[in-house]
Amino acid sequence: MRMPTSFEGSSCRELLILDTGPIRELVLFHAVDRFRFERLRSDLRFISNPESYRTCTQFIASFRRKTTSASIVAELYRWIRETDPKGQARLWNRVYEDFQNMGMDEEVVRLVEMDLRLVVTFGPVDVSLLELARRHADHNPVLLTIDRALQGECQKAGLHVSLVQEVTLMRR
Amino acid sequence: MAPDVATPPPHSKRVQAWVYAIMNPLIESLGREIRLLSEGNLSWRSYSRRCEYIRPIREYIESSQWPNYEDFIGDQLNARFREHLTRHDHQVSEVESAAARLFIGLTDSNEFQKQVEDSLERYVSAARAKPQYPDLGTTSDLAKVVAEYLINRTSVLPGHYMTHNFWEDYRGHFEHYHNPPSFQELDQAAAALNDTSKGLLADLEDHRHYFCVTYDIPAAPIPIEKSFSADAYLV
Numbered sequence: 001m002r003m004p005t006s007f008e009g010s011s012c013r014e015l016l017i018l019d020t021g022p023i024r025e026l027v028l029f030h031a032v033d034r035f036r037f038e039r040l041r042s043d044l045r046f047i048s049n050p051e052s053y054r055t056c057t058q059f060i061a062s063f064r065r066k067t068t069s070a071s072i073v074a075e076l077y078r079w080i081r082e083t084d085p086k087g088q089a090r091l092w093n094r095v096y097e098d099f100q101n102m103g104m105d106e107e108v109v110r111l112v113e114m115d116l117r118l119v120v121t122f123g124p125v126d127v128s129l130l131e132l133a134r135r136h137a138d139h140n141p142v143l144l145t146i147d148r149a150l151q152g153e154c155q156k157a158g159l160h161v162s163l164v165q166e167v168t169l170m171r172r
Numbered sequence: 173m174a175p176d177v178a179t180p181p182p183h184s185k186r187v188q189a190w191v192y193a194i195m196n197p198l199i200e201s202l203g204r205e206i207r208l209l210s211e212g213n214l215s216w217r218s219y220s221r222r223c224e225y226i227r228p229i230r231e232y233i234e235s236s237q238w239p240n241y242e243d244f245i246g247d248q249l250n251a252r253f254r255e256h257l258t259r260h261d262h263q264v265s266e267v268e269s270a271a272a273r274l275f276i277g278l279t280d281s282n283e284f285q286k287q288v289e290d291s292l293e294r295y296v297s298a299a300r301a302k303p304q305y306p307d308l309g310t311t312s313d314l315a316k317v318v319a320e321y322l323i324n325r326t327s328v329l330p331g332h333y334m335t336h337n338f339w340e341d342y343r344g345h346f347e348h349y350h351n352p353p354s355f356q357e358l359d360q361a362a363a364a365l366n367d368t369s370k371g372l373l374a375d376l377e378d379h380r381h382y383f384c385v386t387y388d389i390p391a392a393p394i395p396i397e398k399s400f401s402a403d404a405y406l407v
Contacts, residue, residue, distance in 0.1 A: 012303035030330065035215075035225055036204050057331035062304060066332075086197075086234050093224060101333040103306060 014139040016063035017132050018104070020075040020125070021046075021146030022056070022164050023068070027094045029053045037087065045165075046146055052168035059167045060102065063142070067105040069128035107132060118153075126150050133159045180249075180387060187387045190244045193237040195380045196392060201232035202373040209366040212325035214358075216271040218316055223268055226365075228261040250379070256372050263365040270358040271323050278319040278349065288315040291342040298341070306334045314338075322349050323358070 025047040031037045033050065047053050060066065080091045098104075109128040111119070118127045130153065133141050142160040144167070145151060154161035180187050205226050208215055215224040233241050244250050245257065278284045289311045299305035308314050317335055320326075327343070329336045349355070384391050 026330075026332070036207060054331060060332035061336060064303065064306065090225075101330070101335070103334045 013063045013142065015065045015067065015136050015141040016060060017129055017136075017141050017143045018060075018066060018068045018072070019129055019143065019145035019147060019150065020072050020079070022060075022144045023072065023076065023095070023098070024079055025146070025164060026053075026056070027091065027098055030098070031091065031094050035090075037090070039084070040087070046168055047164065055168050055170060056164060059162070059170070060144070065105065065139075066102055067107055067132065067136075069125075069132055070106055070108045071125040071128040073106065075125050107135075109135075122150065122153060126153070130154065130157065130159070133157075182388050184387050184389075186243070187383050188389050188393075189237075189240045190250070191380055191383055191389065191391065192393050193240045194233060194244045195376050195383075197232050197234070198229065199373060199376050199380070201227070202369050202376070206366060206369050206373065209362055209369065212362070214267060214271060214324050214362060216268065216275075216320065216323050218275055218320050221268060221272045221275075223264065223271070226264060226267070228264055229257050230261075253372075253375065253379075256368070256375065260365070260368050260372055263361065263368055266361045267358070267365050270361045274323060274354065274358050275316075275319050277354065278322065279315050284319070284349070285311065285315055287345060288318055291338070291345055295338050295341065302337075305337050308334060308338055318346060322346055325350070 025044065028040050028044050029047045030053075032041045032044065033053065047056055076095055080088050080095075083091060099106075109131045111124060114124060114127045114131055118130065122130075126147070129143055129145075129150070133143055133154070134157075140160070142162055143150075143154055144162050144164065146164045148163065151161045151163055208225060215226060216222070217224050230238065230241065245254055292308065292311055292314055295305065295308065299307075314335075321329075321335075321339060321343075326339070329339050380391060383389065
């Protein structure tokens with residue numbers, strides 16, 4: 001019998017903002033585990049077995065809403081176009097299905113809305129996520145990423161942030 | 173004297189192209205196909221009316237390699253595959269048609285709609301005490317999703333899917349739809365495809381072995397290490 005994760009049964013949180021890394025890991029693991037695209041296995045970094053996948057998906061499910069920025073979709077495109085051309089349509093298909101099945105929202109953050117100093121330091125993709133967190137501050141958002149530098153910046157700004165590599169270790 | 177064009181020479185590049193660009197992708201894809209079929213997961217999608225990971229043979233091969241595919245099926249050495257490959261594609265089409273008919277049959281059925289409606293009502297009622305249960309929309313939308321899950325014999329959904337809790341709680345209410353006669357046509361079509369794919373996979377593996385031994389070629393291309401010696405510049 002499986003052990004419950006620490007966030008199962010906890011009260012529902014409102015908003016999760018997803019960075020590229022967690023989306024890529026979810027898509028890859030599903031493709032490898034469910035559809036046996038073994039060549040993608042070496043690309044997995046933090047979600048490498050069914051238990052870590054289950055823990056991470058349960059964490060995501062503990063939020064009522066999930067959102068990301070349009071810049072993240074552009075970053076997914078940059079990742080997919082570097083993969084084997086034969087598999088690109090299938091990866092996009094997985095991204096579509098994951099977005100649809102998790103009810104992912106997608107928001108545009110205009111460059112001129114971003115802090116120029118932060119854009120210079122972190123690039124517009126990471127800053128779009130910080131801006132989303134600021135935009136939805138009333139909903140106490142949590143940002144999910146695999147990027148420790150972004151985590152540090154979020155913490156400095158007083159934002160809640162979780163790393164996939166830490167979420168997958170969370171057990172009761 | 174002119175060379176014997178009917179028999180490729182040892183290390184033939186043409187045979188290598190058949191093995192690497194045609195047979196290897198087919199062996200990999202048919203292996204996946206058989207695994208999905210044995211689990212009952214057709215990967216059928218209502219939006220496309222197609223099986224997402226079970227495809228006609230040509231779609232398993234990169235389009236730039238289609239000339240090699242034509243060469244493969246046109247050559248006498250591979251003649252025994254022609255009928256087998258055609259049958260495979262015909263059976264994929266049969267599975268997709270049977271799945272589409274079943275989908276329409278289910279979603280048009282008053283009994284099925286009522287069952288979805290009842291389950292959704294119970295879910296909505298339970299959701300009042302469980303804020304992590306997301307809104308699943310209308311009965312009509314949910315009926316399409318449930319029909320697709322039944323067709324693909326979906327057991328457990330990933331935890332972050334909106335329908336995860338619904339399916340975990342109410343999947344059992346729909347399992348009787350898997351009984352004959354409703355699923356009979358689809359099950360028969362899938363079983364026939366599974367038999368064909370298994371036979372095709374075994375034949376392709378045998379044939380690859382025959383080519384490797386006969387033409388002294390490896391079963392997969394060997395990565396060539398970069399060399400900075402003068403040899404690297406020799407053409």
